[in-house]
Amino acid sequence: MGYIDLENLTKDYGQNRGVFDISLSIEQGETFGLVGINGAGKTTTIRQLMGFIKPDSGRASINGMDCQKSSAQIKRFVSYVPGEINFPADKTGETFLKRQLEKAGRGSWERCKEICERLQLDYTAGLKTMSKGMKQKTALAAAFSLDSDVLILDEPSTGLDPLMRDVFIDLIKEEKEMGHTIFLFSHIFEEIEQTCDRVAMIKDGRIIDQLVMEDLLHNKNKTYKLEFKTRESLQQFQALDYELADVNEDDLQVKVHINDKDINRLMDDLQHYDILFFKEIKTNFEDYFTNVFKEEVTNV
Known part of the structure; x- marks a missing residue:
């Protein structure tokens, strides 16, 4: 059992809409991402976690408490930012923020003011006059x-400019350092890659893959791109026992897939050839996501 558990969670709206048999276990202090294209089922999953809608079958729990039966108790220690921001009829951002602190009975106004300053948010502005970005910052x-x-x-981070998105990533990391558990639903690959310990990918309401981010970013299986000065050098290198890909004989380029343990052998072999450049092709989360969804589409 994790700190946040989804067990065979199903909410079927018909016509293949909803979520189906979702099971995830998130540990205390972990930052976990759920990623998918629009309409994949992310928001339906969140609403069941928050107790807003009841699953047809399965169960969601946080800290051992059922998200349906103990919704009010769970909200005492959970912060939630919805995908669509709709504020109450408070006059200013300050009024709203102070009311949230008062209702929660935790946190501090000093911390809130510091966050507003970092997000470059004028919290004295009227809620009705706020832009989408300002409303997002207030939430x-x-x-x-x-x-x-x-x-x-x-x-x-919808509605935030790149600079403010960096501030948001820093805030996530600070929450993580405090031991807080974060369930992040996002389509921004960079923030998922920089903050999440693990990620699940959802398509058509079903989990299709899970990933430990550390395994991706520090994978011992690497890809290097080489360009040779002469066709002869390329052809001689091709005859060696390496796993090659994307051989381009016109540009004299090739990619080599290799494990870290064999890199010294590769370096020794390359000394015997005329090479123009040699660089590692870094794998990032966006590439991984694209490949997973490409394979899913291919296998349908």
Whole structure:
């Protein structure tokens, strides 16, 4: 059992819409990402976690408490940023933020003001006059200032410019350092890659793959791209016992797939050839995601 558990969670809206037999286990203090294209079932999953909708079958729990039966108790230690921000009829951002702190009975106004400053948010502005980006910042300031054990974030950086997205990533990392558990639903590959310990991919309401981010970013199986000065050098290298890909005889280029343990052998062999360049092709989460979904489409 994890700190957040989804066990065979199913909500069927018909016509293959909803989520189907989803099982995930998230440990305390872990940052876990759920990624998919629009309509994949991310928001339906969140709403069941928050107790807003009831599953047809299966169960969601946080800290051992059923998300349906104990919804009110769970909200006492969970911060939630929804995908669509709809504020109550408070006059200003400050009024809203202070009310959130008061209702939660935790967090601090000093911390909230610090977050607003980092997000370059004028919290004295009227809620009705706020842009989409300002509303998003206000929701984030509320979530991050409450000192919550759990944060459930649905596309939380939507509407933020790249600089503010970096601030958001820093705030996630700070929450992680405090031992808080984060369930992040996002389509921004960079923030998933930089913050998440593990990631699940969802397609048509079903989990199709899971990944430990460390395994991807520090994989011992590497890919290097080489370009040779002469066709003869390329052809001689091709005769060696290496796993090659994307051989381009016109440009004299080739990719080599190799494990770290064999890299010294490769370096020794390359001394005998005329090479123009040699560089590692880094694998990032976006590449991994694209390949997973490409394979899914191919196998349908």
